[in-house]
Amino acid sequence: MNYVIVGNGVSAIGAIEGIRQQDKDGKILVISDEAVPTYGRPLISYYLSDKIKFETLPFRSEEFYKSNNVEMRLASRVIGIDTSSKKLTLDSGDTVSYGKLLLATGGTPVKPPLPGIDGPGVHNFTTVAHAEALKELVDKVQKVVVIGAGLIALKAAEGFAEKGVDVTIVVRSRIMRTYFDETAGDLIVNHLEKNRIKFLQGCGTKEIVRFDDGTIKGVETDQGLVEADVVIVAAGVRPNMGLAAQAGITTGQGIRVNDYMATSDSDVFAAGDVAEAKDMLTGEYTVRPIWPNAYSQGRYAGINMAGADKPYSGGMSMNSITYYGLPTISVGETNVEGKDGYETSIYLDEKSSIYRKLIFKDDMLAGCILIGEIDAAGFYTSFIKNSFKLDAEAKARLIEGDPSPALWPDEFIEGMMNNP
Incomplete structure (x- = not known):
């Protein structure tokens, strides 16, 4: 073939x-x-x-x-x-x-219909070629504006901030809303702000403003002009x-x-x-x-x-990333507010930046958000991926932060032993 x-x-x-x-x-x-x-x-x-x-x-x-x-x-x-x-x-x-x-x-990369977006000084950040172009600039610029709210936006900001550049992220709503709820997003923002990244959340972008010679002056938002030498557009893919x-x-x-x-x-x-x-x-x-x-x-x-005829079991929404030492993970269904049939359990320690949100549906774990402490993420993921039915004791153990494999169904463990 x-x-x-x-x-x-x-x-x-x-x-x-x-x-x-x-x-x-x-x-x-x-x-x-x-x-x-x-x-x-x-x-x-x-x-x-x-x-x-x-x-x-x-x-x-x-x-x-x-x-x-x-x-x-x-x-x-x-x-x-x-x-x-x-x-x-x-x-x-x-x-x-x-x-x-x-x-x-x-x-x-999505190109928003913004005045001034065409021309020098505006970049994307999804390929190594983009990174190569920005490496030529990172030691020459003082201020960068990142337009976007997702992983690409945050990682682009981190890359510049690590080099001591003044970075502002302009977000139309809130960060990482596909994977994290508002509480998780706030914890991440607070952590990143402590590491020199600025945020304008709930802020609309109007125009990329240029000087007469075409170089970047800044980004005009509904909260005023944010000065910049370079603009990173990370508004989705x-x-x-x-x-x-x-x-x-x-x-x-x-x-x-x-x-x-x-x-x-x-x-x-x-x-x-x-x-x-x-x-x-x-x-x-x-x-x-x-x-x-x-x-x-x-x-x-x-x-x-190649002729195997083997069905794909399906993918799963999942995101795991560490921001300046703060580990985060999101698995499964995590934004279910307003939907019927779901139950949530939340543990929050804002001072220590620890957050655990579990989402249950029909006696099963349907999703989780973990910030700060993620050691049990693999076990939580196993309960989500395999749709294990939970009795009251098992559910309580998960809520307490102890998703032990001892709670897996006997037939599942036997299957693992028979198919190593």
Whole structure:
């Protein structure tokens, strides 16, 4: 079989490993518009602040590609797919044939319709190329404004603040609202403010203001002008599904896939931030742009491209990150205010920046938010992922912060022992 993977993120790595699990000999070609092999995208803020070297960014070594007999075409963009002839057209004019195709094209930063956004001094922060461009500036600028409320915005801010730059984050509502509730968000903001990052929450952005020579003056908000030398736009990422749409493949929020990660064309698969795939907890099909889901989707796509016929169990909303020594994690359904059938339990120690919120539904743990103390996160996640039924004692133990594996059902433990 001739396998072609478009994109070179973590889902591509999962796909390579999945294919090789089933097919040791088929040809694998990876095509990426980036100039470097797969790297740890969450690490680019540490690269920006010189905490790590470029050599530590790769997600897999060169030997990985060699040992798996993978051909790479880097700095090469696919501009068209012809599903009838099963050929791709590249920006070089070359064509590439495929037997099975994986679209792992990720996402593109959203560009808000702001006056002044076009021109020098405005940057994104999702790729190592973006980080390289900003490394040229980080020691030359004094003030940076970051527009956005998500993980990318916070990590971009951290990268500059670590270098002593004055950083202000402008947030339309509140930070990380997809994963954290208001209490958790406030704890994170308070912690980051102690580490020299400023916040304007509930603040609308009106314009990126420039001097007569085109250089950045600042960002005009509904709370006044915030001066800046550089502006980072981190207002979200949109699934990069143009190739699929052009080829007549069904799209919605992302490229729609079935339980085997196949698209509406049975020879074309999709995985990662571009895929509209099954959610383990809700059963709905949606885009969940996080690393663990991307890798898992890629792996299932790979084994099914190679003929395994194994259904993907579904992804799960999850976020884990440490901000200046403050560990945080969010798993499952965490923003359920106003929804029927849910019960929440909260423990809060503001002085110590410790927060534990558990969300229950139908005698099961449906989600959790942990700030400060996260040692039990893996155990909480097991209860969420496996939908374990909880009796009164087990529920009380979870609420007390003791989600012991001793509370797992006997049949689950026996299954683990029989299938190590």
